[in-house]
Amino acid sequence: MPELLHFEDFPVGRKFDCGPYHVTKEEIVEYAREFDPQPHHLDEEAAKKSILGGLAASGWHTCAMTMRMFADMMMPIAAARGGVGSPEGRWMKPVRPGDVLRAEAEVIEARPSASKPFGTVTFACKVFNQREQVALVKMTPIIAKRGAP
């Protein structure tokens, strides 16, 4: 089993690849039914006439897909206590059925705790679709344990 990454292993600029995530119409509609029942997330015909110009995932669904990609990448490799912080980011492009998303998580800040054996590592996550367009940017801070001194 490989050694886990600690706070010191997350210097600013280090990048991690997440994904892929295959987006299906079924999942878009299922999420929308449960959490965001606006017509442009539920129905192709209504979506064509909407500001999105076609069926697209709820922006909150895209955040959730990104969380999943990030967790799948980070949980097995990091000595971390989980995510912290707050929803913060920007939706850049609609996410469509058939899109294949991937994310790049780059360390943009690493701040050790003054008193505890932890530090906060903040990743800027860029989510790309298969056309290399950025669909979402978002901040993802985690609490990482410090390594043995």
Place this chain on the structure above:
Amino acid sequence: MPELLHFEDFPVGRKFDCGPYHVTKEEIVEYAREFDPQPHHLDEEAAKKSILGGLAASGWHTCAMTMRMFADMMMPIAAARGGVGSPEGRWMKPVRPGDVLRAEAEVIEARPSASKPFGTVTFACKVFNQREQVALVKMTPIIAKRGAP
């Protein structure tokens, strides 16, 4: 059928009540399995030892529940083209199984389009639990049609 609310009907300071939303352990775990499989969202024993001190919903799940409460309130009453903007807010308190959430959506900005018959109305949503603690604050902008001149 009551007349729909247009841009002019959303002056700064007007408040709307959303909810309630009954949070269950089953839904917390189901969401976490799909989108945020961290142990403190999945397993009570692991959650007790975590920074959350007990099982709690993924913060993205809380955003999704808030979206649902807001959509259920707003869609039937507003002449709106849907939500816009970006994920922005702050998670304030863990959301636990058995919590009953409600939200207050207050208009904090109403900006007409210079050229189109629309305007952007931005709501600050405060999500309260049944102990009247704020669990989440978040911004929710929508595009609302202007009324007949």
